[in-house]
Structure formats: C-alpha cells, structure tokens
Amino acid sequence: MFKKRLHIVIICVMLLTLTGCIQMKDFIYPSHTFSITLDTTEDLSKTQLKQACDVIENRIKILKIDGTASGKNQSIIVTIKGIDRSDELIEKLCRRGNICFIDENGNTILDNSSNDLIESAQIYYKPLDGKSNFSLEVHLCKKAAEEFGNFTEQNIGKHIGIIIDQEMYSYPLISEKIENGIFEMDNIKDEENALIIKYLFLSEYLPYEFSLRQ
Template sequence: MKTKGRLMLFIMLIMALGLSAITYYGFGQDKQLSINDIKQGLDLSGGVDILYQADKENVTDEEMAAAISLLQGRLDWNGWTEAEAAKEGTNRIRVQIPGVDDAEEAIQEIGQTAQLAFVDEAGNVLLTGDMIKNATKQVGATSKNAPSIPYVSLEFNDEGKEKFAKATEENIGRTIGIVMDEEVISAPVVQSKITDGHAMISGQFTGESAENLAALIRAGSLPFNLNVIQMNNVGARLGADALSTGVLAGLVGIGLVLAYMVCAYRLLGFAADWALIIYIALDLIVLSLFNVTLTLPGIAGIILSIGMAVDANVVIFERIKEELIIGKTLRSAVKTGFSRALPAIVDGNVTTLIAAVVLFFLGSGTIKGFATTLMIGIIISMFTALVVTRVIVNGMIKAGFHNPKNYGFRVK
C-alpha cells in the first residue's frame, strides 16, 4: 500500500516538475508553450490602438467582415504579424498593433478607405470596385479538361456588367490589372469578351489565398468609408512596467495563498499548493497553445481563477473536517468530503463560468481578455481541485500519513 502511495506522489511530482519546465523552457528555438511564447497585449508590450467607424449607420455583417479582412490584410502586408483587427459594436473596428510607436504613421500606412480599380496596361481605369456585386472563392475547372483548382469568381452590377463587357472586348489578349490602393493584387489575361456580368480570376491560388483575394475585392466595393475616431499610443516602457507590476502582484498573491494553505491545513494545504503549481503551469501552457493575447485584465483573470481553485480546496477540506468530527476514519472522511463538496464546487464555478462567457461575447477589448483567462482558469482549476488534489491526498494517506493532526485537524 505504501509503495502504491509513493508511486502516486512520485507521478504527481514528475507532472509538476515537467509542466513547470515546459512553461519556463518551452519546445524548440521559439520556446513554444512557454511563458515567452504567450502573446502580450498593448498594455503589456506597448503599441498603437486605433478605433475606426464606418460613415454609415446600417452596416451589414458581411460588409463589416469584408472591411476587417481588408484591414487585416494591410496589417499583414506591412509586416505587423501580431497586429489584429476586430469588430467592436455594430459599425466599429478596433485595430491593435503591438510594437509600433507612432499612431498617426500607422494610420497612414493602413489607410482609411479601400480604393479598388480595374485598369488596362496603360494605367487607364476601366471600372471601379463599387461596380462589383460580389466576389467569392470557388473550386473547379477553369478550362476544358483542366483539373479543379481554387479561383475567384466575380459578379458585377448592371453598370459594371456593361463596362466590363466593353473593357474585355477592347483588351483581348492583354491583361487587366486589379489594383487595390495602387498595388496590383492580380493581373489576369483577357481571353474573350465577357458579357454576362461574371468574371474569373485564376492563378496559383490555394483555397486560403483565393478566399483572401475574394475578401479584398469585396472590401474594395464597400459602400462606406472608415473614419478614425480614436487613436492611442502605449509606450513600450509603460507596457514593460505594467507587466512587471502585474507579475509582481500575482507572485505576491500566490505566495500568500500558498503560505496560508500550509499554515491552515498542513499536509492538506501542502497538497493544495502542489495542485496549485500544476494548475498555474497548465494555465500558462493553454494560454500559449491557443495564442491567447495576455493583458493586464487577463492577469487579473488568472489570479481570480487561482483564488477560486484554492476556494474549492477549502470547501473540500472543511467537508473532510466535518466527517472526521463525527468519527469517521481519515480515508473515509476524504472520500466522503470530496463527494459532498462536488455539487457546491460545480455550482459555484459554473455560475462564474456563465458570467465569463457573457463578458466574452458581449464585451470587447480588455473585458474580453479578462473573460478569456477567467474561463480557461475556471475549467483547469476544477480539474486540479477535484482530480489532482484528490490523487495527492490519497497518495499521502496510502504512503503512511494517517494521523489527522498532520492534516491540520484536531479531533478526539
């Protein structure tokens, strides 16, 4: 029995050490799954925050999705791989660019409106993006006996249909360039006159690149402009100070929690602390795995979920204490204590999880960051409190620690 208990504790020790090593060192040169691989928000790394608003009240979801795709494409073209564009409200888009110092310069780089045009080889504008009714990714054969490949299908409105028919008739054998903000994104060769209001752009497309091109073309035909209504700079130094302050606050809080649990519950507290270390490591790995952007409110969400994890252990330990007082053995008290604490723990965590889900879907910006880390933390904390802590406590009992006094309980 003692051998089995020691084996259980040894496995938990290896688990804690292994997960801690992963969070610190990660995998490979990029240190994947480590704390260094976690994306940092503007309030931690510094950068630029820009809020755009459409100059039209009734904007459809499709139009907003196209505008977001346009802005994200421009961010990628400028090499801002960590930058993100996201919908906010019904007609606003928030763009966050970590590591950039000048908001006005970033706005000039991104631009405010999508200028799409079809031009001939001499540079003459044949028709503009507002004449395109729709652009979609398709997969099929672009010529007879050809294999199926991804391509972009265009559909013009009545004005565009007429002008495109004239343009293709006059440019057979030549290219018509599709230009977005003075950059050629495609230049297909005209094979014949097209009169049905439909066109096809084929080339060396993947499914993803064809979808991206279709989204850019749709964005170029947006019936509204994007106006900057707010821009903020977050200095890199300010972000670094915020990160160090947040980490320090977290370490102090965790340290006090660890010390309190050992003082109050002795071996049970030590088991809870052991499980808490595993929880923190798992939480950080999941944040890195799912590319969650960490912000200061996000750090607050992590600390709050740590408190909930400890609270679950306190509920369990108090249930065990009640069972010991009525005369049950330690092994029986532990089994019953975990069973009776389960409904209260699940109810408390589920209600908090519901609130976090509501914040995530209805909130934005930093509120969503807080909700994300809180949701992840709640799920992991329930696992560590109900499973990991139980394995450690049972391992201690089987290893020979039978005296209730060693667990902080004073019973007759």
C-alpha cells in the same frame, strides 16, 4: 415530504441553469471583447459617418464575427466580441478597400469608389495537375458589367490590371469579350489566399480616411 422537496430543488436548479444559459449569450467570453476607436482626418457629417459605419459593419458581417460599429463625435467605435484583438483583424476592418481595373496605359476603367462595382464572389476548388488549385468567380454589378463587357470586347489581346489598395493582384490577357460581368481569378494557391481575395472584393470601399487611436 422528502420527495416533494427533492422535486422542488431539482426544478429550481433546472430553472436557474436555464436562466443562466439564456443570459450567457449576453456576455460570452467578456475577456475576449475588445474595442478600437477610429478618428476621422476630416470633418464629416452624420450621414457620412453613418456611411462609413455601414461599410465597417458589412465587413464584420462578411468575416462572420460578432461586432458593431457606431459613430460618435467624428469617430467610429468598433466593438468585437468573442475573439482576441489582432493587428490582422484590425487591418481588415480599417483598410480603404479601393478596387480598380486599369488598362495597359494605367488608365482606370472601373473602380468601386461608389460601391457599385462588385455584386458577389464565390470560391471554387479546381485541382490542376494533382495540385490544389482554387479559383474565385467574381460577379460585377449590372452597370459595371456592361462597361466591362464593352472594354474587353474592344481590347482583346491586351492586358487588364486588377489593383486592390494600390497592389496589383492580377494582370490577365483578354482573350474574349467577358459577358454578363462574370470573370474568374485562377491559380490561387490555397483556400486561405482565396478567402483573403474574396474578402477584399466584397468588403466595399471605405470612402473616408481614418486613423487608429492608440
């Protein structure tokens, strides 16, 4: 009788433990969950608000964190689980993300205002003279690749600027036509900076202005 009761107790404990493990996924580190509210500065339709939510959710996915973005009454509620609130993370999620390529006269050649500019980006480690050196290979979308190829072919020997949120990130000299919309950004000093630039390229353009509710 004692052995039977012992077996029953052990089985019950195991079932309770298993149930607890299954339920834990729903409230991992509740104290590390935070939410922010972004208010629109213009009157947006439901479709436009959903479009903005999709951009922010894509950024959450790229950053490989657990979170959601949902629209309600001209606002976006962003909820992040499992990590502490930080100004750096909030800035990454809420930035406009405008990317443009300019010629030497400051004219825009291409931009990501319709989110059809960047297809993918990949980091490569390339040691140079015994020092750490990282390179970011960027692939443009098909239409952008054609326009980029035509521009580089006609402007060999001139510079092209890569601007992200009004900050110049690169100003290389065009030495040849860039085929297939694939180009590299070299001499990135460390992996952290390479990851930041990769994120900037992939995070899409947030087409509407929002303010962070305090």
